[in-house]
Amino acid sequence: MGKFLKFLLAGILLLAVLAGIVVFRTISAHKPVQTSDVTPAELIDLDANVVAANLARAVQFKTVTTQKREDTDWQIFLGFQAWLLETYPNFYAAVASEQVVDYAQLNVWQGSDPSLAPIVFLAHQDVVPASEEKGIGWDYPPFDGVIADGFIYGRGTIDDKGSLIGLLEAADRLAASGFKPKRTLMFGFGHDEEVAGSGAKAIAELLKTRGVAPYAVIDEGGAILSGMPGVNSPLALIGVAEKGYLTLVLTAKARGGHSSTPPPYTAIGALSKAIVAIESHPFESGLDAVSTAMLKATSADQDFMSRMAIANLWLFKPLVEKKMRGTDSMNAVLGTTIAPTIIEAGFKENALPREAVAHVNFRLHSRDSVESVTEHVRKVINDPNVEIGLSGNIGSEPSPISQIGSGPYLWLEDVVRQTFPETIVTPNTVVGGTDSRYFAIITDDIYRFAPYALTPADLARFHGLNERMSVETFAKAVQVYYLMLEKAGE
Numbered sequence: 001m002g003k004f005l006k007f008l009l010a011g012i013l014l015l016a017v018l019a020g021i022v023v024f025r026t027i028s029a030h031k032p033v034q035t036s037d038v039t040p041a042e043l044i045d046l047d048a049n050v051v052a053a054n055l056a057r058a059v060q061f062k063t064v065t066t067q068k069r070e071d072t073d074w075q076i077f078l079g080f081q082a083w084l085l086e087t088y089p090n091f092y093a094a095v096a097s098e099q100v101v102d103y104a105q106l107n108v109w110q111g112s113d114p115s116l117a118p119i120v121f122l123a124h125q126d127v128v129p130a131s132e133e134k135g136i137g138w139d140y141p142p143f144d145g146v147i148a149d150g151f152i153y154g155r156g157t158i159d160d161k162g163s164l165i166g167l168l169e170a171a172d173r174l175a176a177s178g179f180k181p182k183r184t185l186m187f188g189f190g191h192d193e194e195v196a197g198s199g200a201k202a203i204a205e206l207l208k209t210r211g212v213a214p215y216a217v218i219d220e221g222g223a224i225l226s227g228m229p230g231v232n233s234p235l236a237l238i239g240v241a242e243k244g245y246l247t248l249v250l251t252a253k254a255r256g257g258h259s260s261t262p263p264p265y266t267a268i269g270a271l272s273k274a275i276v277a278i279e280s281h282p283f284e285s286g287l288d289a290v291s292t293a294m295l296k297a298t299s300a301d302q303d304f305m306s307r308m309a310i311a312n313l314w315l316f317k318p319l320v321e322k323k324m325r326g327t328d329s330m331n332a333v334l335g336t337t338i339a340p341t342i343i344e345a346g347f348k349e350n351a352l353p354r355e356a357v358a359h360v361n362f363r364l365h366s367r368d369s370v371e372s373v374t375e376h377v378r379k380v381i382n383d384p385n386v387e388i389g390l391s392g393n394i395g396s397e398p399s400p401i402s403q404i405g406s407g408p409y410l411w412l413e414d415v416v417r418q419t420f421p422e423t424i425v426t427p428n429t430v431v432g433g434t435d436s437r438y439f440a441i442i443t444d445d446i447y448r449f450a451p452y453a454l455t456p457a458d459l460a461r462f463h464g465l466n467e468r469m470s471v472e473t474f475a476k477a478v479q480v481y482y483l484m485l486e487k488a489g490e
């Protein structure tokens, strides 16, 4: 009995110590959102209607890229670029502009101090298609560039003509003011981000042959999002990493024939088993340096229980990860995802197909690679009759992770905090693909961020129906880009 009591007491003491540590860490981690020590920047004056009209005009150029290169109307890109030249004369007078493969454009604004590594700003000229059929959901035709109810409507307003025109509006004003950058500023405008990114790739390769090692690359991929679950303040999401991309084509082969005398092994059955095998063997998933930094950055803004869990990840990590896995968008940043997207087999209800084909799309976390994912898939399918091949594109590796909390990250964070003082700035992993991935050959420090204040509802619109940007949001973006360029060039 005495022994038992001793154990009990020791147990209670241990629990008390643990609880003490948990509470202490929670309280000491609970700092209010960092706003007080920032002096809001003074932004330039501009007429919001003038810049909105230019974005609306840009939308009217149907720079749509299509999966098949020959279906794209490349003449429109020439017209678009002629319009850019005419609309932003101060910018084009300040830079050395060159066409890089086809319709991609590199503009170099030479700085006076060659010891400073350049900063590269990226934006793409092309957009995804949009149905112009009447009555299917667009409130205004997607390529008319209509401004209504305080919004600029149209394909590309968010992705990515907002960034392209935003940068040009800012840079043109900066050049007109007589600004001479100390640091070289480069502007890379790819022409086929939505299909292949060959333009951005060529720009990155060209810069590599010239020995350019940028201080940082800034591209689309993050923004300021309000209305995120569990967090009150808007979040400025700076994409410091980007997931890789891979589509595997599974082909199951079996004997064809009449369905009245089927063999035990069929193509459709084998393919189904293969897909189930992949889905039931998910990839390793969990908090990494980026998602941990994000949790810490947002913790002060969350409820007590969440704060306690985040301040004590040494104890609550499995619980936190479990909770995150419950939200698809959070789950996607924790690990490599699996998405069967196409399945094709059979032609007649009483005939066995000799072949069944499925496409499975993977988005690769930085702990995985194209090779390791392919190997994992081969192992779990474990069926020599199911061939595993690559789809047309060869896939891309996950990006390196850019510096967080130092170097160019601090420079960008500073600009954001001065212009959106009410936001929490946090690093983030971008789950889609951007042109910036090609620049990993010349720098590790790639930041995916555009200074737009958006809501989750806005995000549902890009690549979808009624893509739009508010006039106010766009005007502010131009002002922030102006400050960003000015600070980059200083």
Ligand SMILES: [Zn+2]
Residues within 6 Å of the ligand: 124, 159, 160, 193, 220
């Ligand atoms: Zn884009």
